[in-house]
Amino acid sequence: MLLFLLSAATWYCSEPILAGDGADSNARRPAGEVQLRAWLENMVWHHRFTMQELIAATGLASEELAAALKRFDLRAETRPVRDAGLPLLVLPYPGGRHPRVGFLEGAIRPQRETKVSVFSPWNDAHYVVLDIPEAIWWKPEERELLYLAHTHIPTTWEKREIELKQTEWQVQQHGLLRMERTLPNGISFRTLVRPRRDGVLMEMSLTNGTDRKLQGLDVQACVMLKGAPPFSAASDENKFSAQPYVACCDREAGRWVITAWEPCQRVWNNSRCPCIHSDPRFPDCDPGETVRLRGWLSFYQGPDIEGEFKRLDRLSWRTDELVAPD
Numbered sequence: 379m380l381l382f383l384l385s386a387a388t389w390y391c392s393e394p395i396l397a398g399d400g401a402d403s404n405a406r407r408p409a410g411e412v413q414l415r416a417w418l419e420n421m422v423w424h425h426r427f428t429m430q431e432l433i434a435a436t437g438l439a440s441e442e443l444a445a446a447l448k449r450f451d452l453r454a455e456t457r458p459v460r461d462a463g464l465p466l467l468v469l470p471y472p473g474g475r476h477p478r479v480g481f482l483e484g485a486i487r488p489q490r491e492t493k494v495s496v497f498s499p500w501n502d503a504h505y506v507v508l509d510i511p512e513a514i515w516w517k518p519e520e521r522e523l524l525y526l527a528h529t530h531i532p533t534t535w536e537k538r539e540i541e542l543k544q545t546e547w548q549v550q551q552h553g554l555l556r557m558e559r560t561l562p563n564g565i566s567f568r569t570l571v572r573p574r575r576d577g578v579l580m581e582m583s584l585t586n587g588t589d590r591k592l593q594g595l596d597v598q599a600c601v602m603l604k605g606a607p608p609f610s611a612a613s614d615e616n617k618f619s620a621q622p623y624v625a626c627c628d629r630e631a632g633r634w635v636i637t638a639w640e641p642c643q644r645v646w647n648n649s650r651c652p653c654i655h656s657d658p659r660f661p662d663c664d665p666g667e668t669v670r671l672r673g674w675l676s677f678y679q680g681p682d683i684e685g686e687f688k689r690l691d692r693l694s695w696r697t698d699e700l701v702a703p704d
Contacts, residue, residue, distance in 0.1 A: 405437030423457040435474025465573040467497040470547040477507040477602045486529040509600040517594030577676030586663040595660035619645040639673040
C-alpha cells in the first residue's frame with residue numbers, strides 16, 4: 379500500500395487537478411463542512427488516500443481539497459494514535475479506490491454504501507473491505523439479481539431501467555454502522571456492523587413488503603483483501619475453509635483473517651480479486667415477514683486454524699445482540 383505523503387509537490391499543485399463530472403464519475407460530494415471533514419479524516423488518516431484518490435472519491439478539485447486539508451490540519455503527523463484496548467477500527471469505505479486488485483470488469487462502478495473497512499490489529503495502514511451485501515439473488519420466476527453493489531450482471535431494476543438512489547452508512551453509538559435500503563417493489567434490507575476487540579459482529583435482515591412469498595434469497599458476502607498486502611496474493615494456496623468459516627493466511631507471519639455467515643450455503647474464494655466468501659441464504663420470506671442472517675469477522679495469529687474455527691464455534695456470535703431493540 380502506498381504511504382500517504384503530504385508533500386507540497388503532491389498536495390499543492392500549481393495547476394489544479396479537476397474532478398470528473400462526466401457520466402462515468404462515481405464521486406460523491408460531501409454535503410457541508412461536517413461531512414467533508416469526516417470523510418477526509420476517513421480517507422487521509424486511515425485509508426491513506428493520494429490526492430488523485432481524494433478527487434475520485436469526493437468530486438472536488440485539488441485546490442478545494444488542499445484548502446480543506448489545511449483548514450482541518452489533516453496530515454500524517456496529526457493522525458491520532460488509537461488505544462490498543464479499543465475495539466477493532468471499522469469505517470465506511472469511502473470509494474475513490476477500487477477495492478479489488480483484479481477482475482475489475484466484474485465490478486464496474488463499485489458503490490460504497492455496502493462496503494466497510496476493517497483495519498488490521500497488526501498494521502493500522504492495512505484493512506480488508508467487507509461488501510455486505512455484495513449481491514442478493516431472488517427467484518420471482520427465474521433466478522435473477524434483486525440487488526448488486528456494482529455494475530456487472532443486470533439486476534431486476536436495471537432490466538426495467540430503474541436507477542436506485544444512493545444511500546450511506548450511518549455511524550451510531552459505540553462504532554455501530556447501519557445501512558438500510560428500500561427497493562422499488564417494497565422489499566427492504568438492513569446491514570448492521572458492530573466492532574469488538576475480538577472481532578466484528580454483523581447482521582443482515584430483509585423485510586418482505588410485497589404481497590408474495592420471496593424465495594431463492596441467496597446472498598454474496600465478500601471480504602476483499604487488496605488493502606491488506608500480506609493477505610492479497612492472487613492464489614488459492616493461502617485459503618482454508620470449513621463451512622461456515624473461510625480464512626486467508628499470511629504464511630510468513632502465521633496470521634489469518636477469518637469470516638463466517640449463518641445460515642451458510644457455500645464458502646469459496648476468488649484469487650483474481652482476491653477475496654473470500656462465506657455466502658449465506660435468507661430463509662423463504664412471507665409477506666410482512668423479516669428474516670435475518672448473522673456474520674462474523676476476526677483476526678488470528680497461530681498455527682492451528684482448525685482449532686481457531688472450533689474456538690469461534692464456542693462463542694455466541696450467532697446470537698449476541700448488535701444493538702438495543704428499536
